[in-house]
Amino acid sequence: MVFVLLLSRAHNPAGTALTYSAFLGKVEAGQVRTVDIDDKGSVNGKLKDGRAFTTRIPTALGNTGLAQQLRAKNVDVTASSSEGGSWVGLLAAVLLPLLLLGALFLWTGRQAARTLTGGLSGIGRSRAKIIEAERPTTRFDDVAGYEGVKQEISEIVDFLRHPERYAVVGAQGPRGVLMVGPPGTGKTLIARAVAGEAAVPFLSVTGSAFVEMFVGVGASRVRDLFDEARKRAPSIIFIDEIDAVGSRRGGIRLGGNDEREQTLNQLLAEMDGFDQSSGIVVLAATNRPEALDPALLRPGRFDRHVTVPLPNQAERAAILAVHARGKKPGPDVDWDVVARATPGFSGADLANLLNEAAIHAVRAGNTVISAQDLDDARDRVLLGRRESSNALLPEERQAVAVHESGHALVAALCEHADPVAKVTILPSGPVLGATEQLPEAERHLYTEGYLNDLLAVRLGGRAAELVIFGEGSTGAADDLAGATQIAGRMVRDFGLSPALGPIGYATTGTPHRFGDEAPGEALHRPYSEQTQRLIDEEIARLVRDAEQRATTLLRDHRAALERLAALLTTRETVDGAVVHDVLRRQPAASPDHHESGPEADRS
Known part of the structure; x- marks a missing residue:
């Protein structure tokens, strides 16, 4: 409609509409310059002053001598036909909308066909990220530590690059390498380094990308993934979080996840195919190896299991130097000192520590990261944000100082x-307070003496409250829970109880630190109620002996305890050198000091 309107305006130029009598009058007055007359009697013209006009000749009057009048007044007369304009308007009004509708239907049909063929068939395509030409910039040099892991992975890359060297000896390349380790230890980072180092195509995919709501999609994606890898062989397939698709299969049960099991079966079939010379190596990572199906872990599928543990002190220093790029x-930052102060930190934890230190430095208005920024960032990561608004009452402040002094002196x-x-x-x-202890070296074995000292240190805060105030408080709740947990593992797992004997009821899994227990351990006890009663008695005895030992130590050094508590009340924070200095300056204890009970101490 808009096009027809514009076309009509183009064929009917706008102008002043004149009656035929007015038109004749202007002709007689000599004001008309040009006229255009069509076969229907329609007149378009211009006056000598430049204005346009339109009029119509009454054809019923016949030949009235208009031509002689126009010739006498020297008017430029032209003639036109109305048939051409009408046909153009008809074609424009009819054919152009049809063409537009046809183009619209064609475009819609192609989109529907693309959705039908590419969409539905694309559901079964693997969502692997294929890295061939543009490789990541990460290299093995960017992965600090883990020399054994890098050696294992480097052999895989070398085998794919130079298979003839291994064929001479008759060695066959491994089919799969499974990297196992706690979260944040750098398993995916190592995979990126493999993609950067390898001169072969690298196909990366996550385990959750295989399973969809449609039945059979997971198995189809596994087939497509290995087909893509075979087209580019030799190549490497990396499956991150493989436990999402390779979890342990159950027996015959109602409501089982058949789709997940079909995906796992297809993965098993692809990894154990008849073609042993396909040149495809599967690299996988998980932090839950106990959840994987045993069929995945047998030789011929994942031939090598590489453990990526938490970094030791030297590796932490190297990781900090890498993340500091x-x-x-600042000049006062020593990565060895920071590494010693961060036992149990993973690579991700160390990266977060440096980022928190940088944020703290910016908040303080500094342009470099100082050692104090790193120390404050470590406290924030381990303890949480400083609560400046959480003001303690004077008696609470004194109680917290005594409590933390007890921990420090017993340690x-x-x-x-x-x-x-x-x-x-x-x-x-x-x-409300904290006592930080830093190990001098990495420990892998813990003796009974170390564990007994650990129990005494845990109960040092409560013992200090008993020595100074004569009564305990709720501030020792976390210490008691931790001490009970440690004592429980000493009795159940490590056989360090004379009453129970050298019997160990190990928990499921391997905890990384003392105090970590498997969830639901109390629900699956491989011993009787009588044994449980004996275990409870031994746990109570160990905790009670540790409290008695801590109380005796603090009574013998009560002067040092009071002095350290006073320093803490004044300074709020002291380092380990102050604790040792307070102990060295302690005067000799009086003979009757050991006989003073809690009531006398409180008075």
Whole structure:
């Protein structure tokens, strides 16, 4: 309609409409310059002043001598036919909308066909990210530590690059490598380094990308993934979080996940195919190896199992140096000291530590990251944010100072305990104070003496409250829970109870630290109620003996306890050197000091 309107305007130029009598009058007055007359009597013209006009000649009057009048007044006369304009308007009004509708239907049909063929058939296509030409910039040099892991992976890459070297000896390349380790230890980072180092195509996919709501999609995607890898052989397939698709299969049960099992069966079939010289290596990563199906772990599928543990102290220092690239550490920063202060940190934890330190430095108005920024960032990561608004009452502040002084002094007095690094009574997160101990070296075995000292240090805060105030408080709740957990593992797992004997009821899995227990352990006890009663008695005895030992130590060094508590109340934070200095300056204890009970101490 808009096009027809514009066309009509183009064929009927706008102008002033004149009656035929007015038109004749202007002709007689000599005001008309040009006229255009069609076969229907329609007149379009222009006056000598430039204005346009339109009029119609009454054809019923016949020949009235208009031509002689126009010739006499020297008017430029032209003639036109109305048939051409009408046909153009008809074609424009009819054919153009039809053409537009036809183009619209054609485009819609192609989109529907693309959706039908590419969409539905694309559901079964694997969603692997294929890395061939543009490889990641990560290399093995960017992965600090883990030399054994890098050697295992490097052999895989070398086999794919130079298979003839291994064929001479008759060695066959591994079919799969499974990387197992806690979260954040760098399994995916190592895979990116493999993609950067390898001169072969690298297909990366996550385990969750196989399973969809449609039946058979997972198996189809596994087939397509291996087909793509065979087209590019030799190649590497990396499956991150493989436990999402390779979880343990159950027996005959109602409501089982048949789709997940079909996907796993297809993966097993692809990895154990008849073609042993396909040149495809599957690299997988998981932090839950106990959840994987045993068929995946047998030789011929995942031939090598590589453990990626938490980094040791030297590896943590190297990881910190790698993550410090692009940041500005100050001259007082020593990565070895920071690594010693972060036992049990993974690579991801260390990266987060440096980022928190950089944020703290910016908040403080500094342009470089200082050692204090790293120390504050570590406290924030371990303890939480400083609660400046959480003001303690004077008596609570004194109680927290006594409590933390007890932890610090017992740790300094015990032979096997880790050295004290810092004692603070500043509230952070849910805790009101903290005593930080840093091990001198990485421990892999823990002796009975170390565990007994660990129990005494845990109960040092409660013992200090009993010595100074004569009664305990709720501040020792976390310490008691931790001590009970440690004592429970000493009795059940490590056979360190004379009453129970050298019997170990190991928990499921391998905890990384003391105090970590498998969830639901209490629901599956491989012993009787009588044994449980004996275990409870032994746990109570160990905790009670540790409290008695801590109380005796603090009574013998009560002067040092009071002095350290006073320093903490004044300074709020002291380091380990202050604790040892307080112990060295302690005067000799009086003979009757050991006989003073809690009531006398409180008075």
